[in-house]
Amino acid sequence: MSWLANLVGLAPIVGAFAAGLVLEDVHYRNFVDRGEHPLEDLIQPISGFLAPIFFVLMGVRTDLRSFAAPGVLGLAAALTLVAVLGKQACSLGVWGRGVDRLTVGLGMIPRGEVGLIFANIGVGLTVGGQPIIDRGTFSAIVVMVIVTTLVTPIALKFSLQRADRRRTS
Secondary structure, eight states: OHHHHHHTTSOHHHHHHHHHHHTOGGGGHHHHHTTOOOHHHHHHHHHHHHHHHHHHHHHHHOOGGGGGSTTHHHHHHHHHHHHHHHHHHHHTTOOSTTOOHHHHHHHHSOOHHHHHHHHHHHHHOEETTEESSOHHHHHHHHHHHHHHHHHHHHHHHHHHHHHHHHHHO
16 A cells, blocks of 8 residues: 555555554454454564564664764754653643543653654655755654653553552552
């Protein structure tokens, strides 16, 4: 579906999103109910092979020399802060009795693979001969994705333990 999206002039991620909608578990519930393997189990060998390749390619595109450029690490810190605060702001829209908005917001933080896809597209696109996203900005985005991916499980564990303590006391 990514290939088809690209063929009609859309970003391949649009096709990937459409594929995700088609492959939603609800469409395959009858198969699972009669004893078939869940779809996730069936596509695991493919995703287990392709996901590491994606992240290796993103790492290869990261120019380590760009970290010496002024402001790249500062931009990475700012992007990380905005990523965390933005997800917390979004969690304020979650309604319901007993909902722990902090935990919901923390759970939304590591969504960097989509950011990497868009940043990768931006590195390849040019306007007036200049890339939309330069190598320093791309490297800052990679740092943000790494930090948010590594910090989130620790923060979620803390938040879930905090929520459990509040419920039991």
